[in-house]
Amino acid sequence: MEYNWFFPPHEGVRLSDLADQIGATLEDKSSADRLARSVAPVYRAKEGDICYMLSRKSRDELETCQATAIVCDKTIAPLVPSHIPVLLTAHPHTAFALAGTYLHEAAMRPSRNLSQAGISAAAVIDPQARLEPNVEVEPMAVIGAGAEIGEGTRIGAGVVIGPGVRIGRDCTISAGASILCALVGNNVIIHPGARIGQDGFGYAPGPKGGMIKIVQIGRVIIQDNVEIGAGTTIDRGTMDDTVIGEGTKIDNQVQIGHNVRIGRHCGIVSQVGIAGSTIVGDGVMIGGAAAVNGHIKIGDRAQIAAMSGVASDVPPNERYGGIPARPMRDFLRDVAEITARMHNRQKKSGGNNE
Structure with a gap:
């Protein structure tokens, strides 16, 4: 890949120092002074690049690898050519993530759109809003009356911060996002176009047909170290609050309905929809495009496969x-039975589906 000016390489860190940073062991001590500058996939890694391997399935990619070092565990290390140093760890995926953070810190959250920091003269900030020192506000952002924004937070271009919203310190609110009726913790990242705190979908039957809108007077509570993807929508509560727990990571284009309570350190992948008043425990992982019914409970550390339809409670620690x-186990057995029936049907028909 040609030089990437969006994320230029690091000026260089010694392999021995990088190993200490990521909790790995440098097997070849003679390579301690070699410099790591960037990250790359195994097949095209060159001098200065760090890459990682999790599986023997990638061994063919080593033929073209010229990396400064490979992060891997002891089962993969014997496969690595002798000219490539090994950063040995029992947790290569985590160690590589830490290496990427160290070498490309600027890529860890959306960057500012302008080279000049500070508060843009083209932003609109209500006189009753309160901003702590070192807050950045880019052009065309609107900050409402009574809003409070903590030190070190950056408000991107075109962002709307509603009246009374409180945002903690060291947050990044990216271009075009809107935050209404919400309390946001520290070190929160909200990506472009996210919509947080609008009223949820709630209606009652009208006396003459049609529907009457149910008032939504709750809030959205976003705890510390949460990341929310581009285009994701989080509705405020009806009368209680919608809550996103500490450390939870939410992908792009996720819909979270009113009164949903999501626990700590959950992972929710793109296009998931969670209907109102559902409770999601701590450490839950939900795969892409899964649909979760309202008024149910998903237990701690449960895992939901992609494109699933969750209609009832899921016990803790289960995989559904x-x-x-x-x-x-039941789902895979059903799939196997259906596949076998289809195969037998094809055999009986001689493979003719006409």
């Missing part, structure tokens, strides 16, 4: 999949 979602 399918439509309707059920224990993964």
Whole structure:
């Protein structure tokens, strides 16, 4: 790949120092002074690049690898050519993530759009808003009356911060996002176009047909170290609050309905929809495009497979999949039975589907 000016290489860090930073062991001590500058996939890694391997399936990529070092565990290390140093760790995926953070710190959150920091004269800030020192506000942002924004936070171009919203310190609110009726913790990242705190979808039958809108007077509470992807929508509560727990990471284009309570350190992948008043425990992982019914509970550390339809409660520590979602062992058995029936049907028809 040609030189990437969006994320230029690091000026260089010694392999021995990088190993200390990521909790790995440098096997070849003679390579301690070699410099790591960037990250790359195994097949095209060159001098200065760090890459990682998790599986023997990638061994063919080593033929073209010229990396400064490979992060891997002891089962992969014997496969690595002798000219490439090994950074040995029991947790290569985590160690590589830490290496990327160290070498490309600027890529860890959306960057500012202008080279000049500070508060733009083209931003609109209500006189009753309160901004701590070192807050950045880019052009065309609007900050409402009574809003409070903590030190070190950056408000991107075109962002709307509603009246009374409180945002903590060291947050990044990216271009075009809107935050209403919300309390946001520290070190939160909100990506472009996210919509937070608008009223949820709630209606009652009208006396003459049609529907009457149910008032939504709750808030959105976003705890510390949460990341929310581009285009994601989080509705405020009806009368209680919608809550996103500490350390939870939410992908792009996720819909979270009113009164949903999501626990700490969850991972929710793109296009997931969670209907109102559902409770999601701590450490839950939900795969892409899964649909979660309202008024149910997903237990701590449960895992939901991609494109599943979750209609009822999921116990803690369980893995569920399918439509309707059920224990993964049951889902896989059902899939195997259906596949076998289709295969037998084809055999009986001589492979003719006409």
